[in-house]
Amino acid sequence: MGRTAGTGAPTASVILVAEHVSKSFAGVNALQNVDFDLRAGEVHALMGENGAGKSTLMKILAGVHRDYEGVIRIDGQSAAFTGVRDAEQAGVAIIHQELNLVPELGVADNIFLGREPLIAGVLIDRRRMIRAAERLLRRLGVAIAPESRVADLRVGEQQLVEIAKALSLNARILIMDEPTSALSSSECETLFKIVRQLSAEGVAIIYTSHRIEEVLDLADRVTVLRDGRRVLTAAIGELSRGAIIAAMVGRDMAASERGITAHDGAVVLAVKNLTLDALGPHGWRRLLHGVSFELRRGEILGVGGLLGSGRTEILESIFGVARGRRGGAIAIDGAPVDITSPAEAYRLGVALVSEDRKERGLHLGYSICDNIALPSIGAISRFGLRAFAAERALAANMVKRLQVRCTGIGQMTASLSGGNQQKIVIGKWLATNPRILLLDEPTRGIDIGAKLEIYRLIFDLAAQGLGIMVVTSEMPELLLLSDRILVMCEGRQTGILSRENATQEAVMRLAAPGGATQSRDGVA
Known part of the structure; x- marks a missing residue:
């Protein structure tokens, strides 16, 4: 270890x-x-x-x-x-979780901002600055052009620019605050390699995660x-x-606080031969290839796979927000449905908690009450007018039910911790009384205490009879939460594992490109 x-x-x-x-x-x-x-x-x-x-x-x-x-x-x-x-x-440098870069400037400009090499103490020596930036980037083993505009870089590349900036200060102590919170799996691996390299060179690193x-x-x-x-x-x-x-x-x-699961529950969601085609710069590309599964009442169905395997696309296709051409059949409680919008999903009792709560899950500049009531405004309005008292009652009830730590339902959502923001995202959809709850990375960016609270909430909701699908990139979380696991690889369904057969090795064999595909008897 x-x-x-x-x-x-x-x-x-x-x-x-x-x-x-x-x-x-x-x-x-x-x-x-x-x-x-x-x-x-x-x-x-x-x-x-x-x-x-x-x-x-x-x-x-x-x-x-x-x-x-x-x-x-x-x-x-x-x-x-x-x-x-x-x-x-x-010799002490800190890299904050919210990167401190100027997007419209180049990489070299950002690395040496405020410390640019000068000619005769007056003019910026751009040639010298770019050469110095090249040396720093080469030391990190990354192929980023010093003249590149930071706004055009991926988040993982921007993180590496921050590290190069710290090295330009001759930092002997590097403080890294949640450096992988917004990175993909491949970007994380690149970062880990660089952290190990810097450590081997004698740089002392304080690493929060x-x-x-x-x-x-x-x-x-x-x-x-x-x-x-x-x-x-x-x-x-x-x-x-x-x-x-x-x-x-x-x-x-505890290894699991999951109670007795409703394995014999009725099928609330049936998906058959689900496909999704998206239009890109080189024409149409298939993102999902004939995915089929069932979700039962009171079941937690995990969706595993590597980044880009099609996990999020499954949830978005069910909820009616996937961009592109969808094929296949979806049935809710045995009745065929064609969900083309969130409004239609809401009417049918389907709710989606998206992976990016700040961009797609919340209105951060609005209050807790406004956020929780938003999906339900139409249902609780009277004669086309907002029922503010009913909205406040709805929000207060949900805050109490989810044990949101706040000063009151009038508090701005932006001022809440990540875990409490996540509770608000879940709460606004629970307020609609869904039968099917789709959770995409429900604990991303929150601490372990808040995670435990979210886990207990998910278990409680399943015990109440909701059918729940969970997409998560954290293997221990996937294994802990799921009654069964649907494994995806490059848009294809490679197997469904029961809780008894689900191990990290079994999931990874099915998730890895070129790896195993589950046979008809369920053995990978």
Whole structure:
């Protein structure tokens, strides 16, 4: 478990020490007497739920927060940073989750922004700047042209530009805040390779992530914060996934809290020979190839597969929002249906929680009440007029039911934590009383405590008789939630696994291109 010992081994020199660090905001303790140390060449994971104090500690170490109690030492010398630039001059650089790049400028311009090499102290030496950017990008092993406009790059490539920018500062300590939250699987692998390379070169890395498997694979040590206090620091090889979760949330997580499943429930959704063709720059391309399955009342059907395998397209085709030409047959409660819009899906009792809550799931500038009531406004309106009292009652009931942590239903949705935002997305659709719930990456970007709450909600909804489909890229989550797993590969259905037969190896054999296809007897 964990990566092989490198320069981050216990014998490496300690490069940074934080002693008895405390920080309060408006009288609320964000950090309380926290100790932390970092070794040269080490990947030290920093974990905890939202609000545990991770961001506060990172910002103190990076010079963002200057007013705190305690001592920071670098190379044994006390360091009281006056700001981010001061920290950078000491070799500390931070890469925030929300990338700090200027989209309309080029890659080289972003790397050296504010520090451009000059000719005679007046003119920017673009040739020299581009050559320097090329060297940094080459060091990272990435093929990005220095003249490229950042807005034209993928998110994963923009992340690498941020790393190159940090290296241009000669950073010896690199703080990475949720660096894979918006990356694809292949982009994550590229990032991991670079993190390991930088560690081998002696760069010390503080790495925050909600993804436990990622930390187990990448880190040398892990420190867990809970409620502003340090509760654990240990070598990754000494820890299990369960031990990390228990440290983060203060309790053990059962292997599954799923009750008795309704395997004999009636079929609420039947899909037969589902196809989807999309029009691209080179003509029509088939995204789904004859997918067939059934979903029963009270069942959780997981959908597994690699990125681009067609998982999201299945849900969008059922909900009537997939772009392109759809073929095949869909039946709800045995009756054929032709869903061509969300309004039609809503009328038939189908709800979709999309994977991007900020872009497609919520109106962040509106209140909790407005978001929850939105899909139901037509049903609860009277004589064409909005029934505000009914909307408030609906929202208040859903907030209480889902235990949303907020100041009230009038609170702006943008100010909620990721986990509570996700509850609002689910809640606005539960308010429509659906029979079929389609969940696309329902726990993306939320901490483990919020994940456990979402898991219990999904189990409760299934126990109440909803038919639920779940798309997730996290294998432990897929195995934990699913009664059966539909596995996809390159738009094709390669098998359906029962809970008893579903293992990580079995799913990956079916999900990998060129891999196995399930035989008629259900054996992969």
